[in-house]
Amino acid sequence: MRENALMATVEILRTDITTLAVDAVVNAANSSLAGGGGVDRAIHRAAGPTLDVECRTLRQTRYRAGLATGAAVATSAGRMPAKWVIHTVGPIWDGSGHQDGLLANCYRHSIAVADEVGAYSIAFPCISAGVYGYPIDRASRVAVTTCRQARPDIVNRIILVAYDDRAEKALQAAMAES
Template sequence: MRITLVQGDITRQEADVIVNAANSSLLGGGGVDGAIHRRGGPEILAACRALRASHYGRGLPTGQAVATTAGNLPARWVVHTVGPVYSTGEDRAELLRDCYRNALRVAEGLGARTIAFPLISSGVYGWPLDDAVRQALHVLDTAETPLEEAVLVLFDEHAHRTALAVRAADA
């Protein structure tokens, strides 16, 4: 799978799947989650409400992933995953890696060829930027998947420069 690092707005990425760094309610929020719901339109919220009414009454567990329509986004589907909140007292890296693994698995099940990820848990969930990149790239670099391309979308120039530096250091 080809892995590309880009600076930009995840809601403008053209891919079969756009990954949403969702909160467990699946009903929208701030950051990437809010942006995806706003730009994607009411179809995404309606699909998320249906998931809450059927399979995820208590919300989507951390590290798991589920797909909905992409509404008005330039994608076919949104795969929602809930990242862990960073903790200095507990190693939650496996849960963060599970977000990427499970999103890939759901995308494969949909027949997707391309997927765009935000940097999960690196915003309000407080995950240190360089380690968030390292965890994402670890999963993407080692994934055995029929997907052709994964794009890691970094929101700003600082995050993009950090990702490029981590990529170069780990190469």
């Protein structure tokens, strides 16, 4: 990490994450990297068959047991305008709040992988706030806090993508609190 690293700028956009012309888009993946629902499905559809092939190769080589919760790995972005897709597996909400550290790791490790591949900009969905059941307000606070504390070497722009009004309001409230 560079000496006296500056924090990256963090912003909120309400848009379709698959259309962003950023260096890296984060995929809220499942551990098998096989494509699932929500953002994962949208990213796999937008990226096309190249992404499926790369994910299959990862499953057959480095991640035979699956990608661990909070870990992150990069692939190309196929037909999307982004250069890379960074896959991370968020925790499934169990009502206890003990998974906040794992959720924060999704953001930290994705930013670290973005640094490794040379990405200047990265866009995140609201990880775990869909089918994994994390409350959107809590997930937004973890996302904003973690991204604002990040001190990447290369990444200088972090976009938190809101998929609807509720997510946008939750992210804006978290930004105002931090």
